[in-house]
Amino acid sequence: MSDPASDPVGTPVGTVLRPAGEAHALHLDAVDPLPARRADFHLPPATAGGHAEVAYLAGNSLGLQPRATRAALEQELADWARLGVEGHVEAARPWKPYHEFLRGGAARLVGALPAETVVMNSLTVNLHLMMISFYRPTPERYAIVVEDSTFPSDSYAVQSQARLHGLDPAEAVIRLRPRPGEDCLRTEDVRDFLRTEGHRVALVLFGGVNYLTGELMDIPTITAAGRAAGAVVGWDLAHAVGNVPLRLHEWGVDWAAWCHYKYVNAGPGAVAGCFVHERHLADRSLPKLQGWWSSDPATRFAMGPDVDPVDTADAWQLSNPPILAMAPVLVSLRLFDEIGMAALRERSLRLTGYLAALLAAVCAEQPARVITPADPERRGCQLSVRVCGVAAEEVCARLRHEHGVIADARPPDVVRFAPVPLYCTHHDAWRAATALAAVLASAAGRTHDG
Incomplete structure (x- = not known):
């Protein structure tokens, strides 16, 4: 049986992956059978995180602009x-x-x-x-x-x-x-x-x-x-x-x-x-x-x-x-x-499943938990994370201004991530999970020091 961390396309949705790092996320994008249509959309520029574009995971609130518009x-x-x-x-x-x-x-x-x-x-x-x-x-x-x-x-x-x-x-x-x-x-x-x-x-x-x-x-x-x-x-x-x-x-x-x-x-x-x-x-x-x-x-x-x-x-x-x-x-x-929605749904299951696995690893180490159903059939591409000890709005502000990741907050304590299959990538998901881990660890350290 193949190793889920090395054979991501064949990984059952919902399998907890080892957060194998940026190279692994890029590999997932390279082998995905339906690559993102990223070139068809305008991606906002990033002002933090060392990337040219933001990792945009707020399409559940406002989708990106198609270039043809x-x-x-x-x-x-x-x-x-x-x-x-x-x-x-x-x-x-x-x-x-x-x-x-x-x-x-x-x-x-x-x-x-x-x-x-x-x-x-x-x-x-x-x-x-x-x-x-x-x-x-x-x-x-x-x-x-x-x-x-x-x-x-x-x-x-x-x-x-x-x-x-x-x-x-x-x-x-x-x-x-x-x-x-x-x-x-x-x-x-x-x-x-x-x-x-x-x-x-x-x-x-x-x-x-x-x-x-x-x-x-x-x-x-x-x-x-x-x-x-x-x-x-x-x-x-x-x-x-x-x-x-x-x-x-x-x-x-x-x-x-x-x-x-x-x-x-x-x-x-x-x-x-x-x-x-x-x-x-x-x-x-x-x-x-x-x-x-x-x-x-x-x-x-x-x-x-x-x-x-x-x-x-x-x-x-x-x-x-x-x-x-x-x-x-x-x-x-x-x-x-x-x-076609059928193809987009299949890509969404892969992409959201990958982010869910990364968030599970983050939540195992930080005071947070995913409140979206774990069963892929009971969710779309949005994953909601309930954070503890820090306001959701502060988390989202720090994700954007420190890491170039755009998610959205629902006060007091829910941060929503939506890896939209049309334009989001596995690399975006990796950036989001990595940034969330850093923000929550920093907030937890600040609380402990205080």
Whole structure:
């Protein structure tokens, strides 16, 4: 049997490797069957650590800029300068139907039919638009179920939706917590809750990948349990899209919303996406907030006073698309189409498994522990480390300014590392783990001396 330290490509994911050093990390990159597409992205320069570029492991917060983005934006600006209003129909990519250019790529990325998918608005706006339609509480069935560590914006959104219906959020919003002493929510606990308490649940709304712990939720199992209980099941896929393969149509998800600025690399505040399962598309009894772009494009410019409805996800649109914000999304979706999520997932398993092994070695020596599930099937590429005796924000500041490594902090004590398979390398992972070990050892020595 081969030595895992000398035969890294064949190493089972999750095997604890000896931290064999920089040369070993470089070897892993040299033999990886799907090398990083690093040349397709702009890497920020490093100001520390003796490297030209940072080791960027914060793509779970904001993805890097694809080099092709500038040209796409310049094309739209040139068309605007040359054509003015006529760009709506005469631009290289006409603006009037522009969101259609994104539909296929977005649908493929989330495993949906094109008619089920639309790129529009921002994530929390889309969550609200979906809940206007799909959160319809009754005196008997009124609860919204979320994970206790749901992203704050989602928490604010569901509380405000409860108030909108005259309900007390303290009673209407149920927050499911991990078992005592555990960091992640078990699928069987969610399923058991829905089996016993589902009669009072109107909406289940979880994050596909938990933003704090990096746990990949069992989307098909939880969706099936929620629907069997009579609830509507929606998903916030902000940390899942572009990170893990998704099959929303096949899994029977009622609706989902996501952003494109993390793993999809479409820029800060990028236009978001939305999915509505086809079984709901022809249901015109669903309440919707509507606007100009909710209407059938064939009759939209007849300028009549009433919406001419369409039986696609476009029915949830409100306004004409922001072209300069959509161009980067189009560039990014094309890159995912070119490589494919299946291949990226395989690379992610290798890369994240390598970083997990290095972090395990660090945590064995330092006051820290990885809170992301060890099972590769229960995580994407994010690994969250809970540190002790030093603030997470200080750790991240020192990683950047002393070692040229960019991670991100979730106060008070979680540092998140995301070796994004599109542009991160094993060498980046090695740099991150080595830097973390140095920062934690320094902090521990400072505490001891103090």
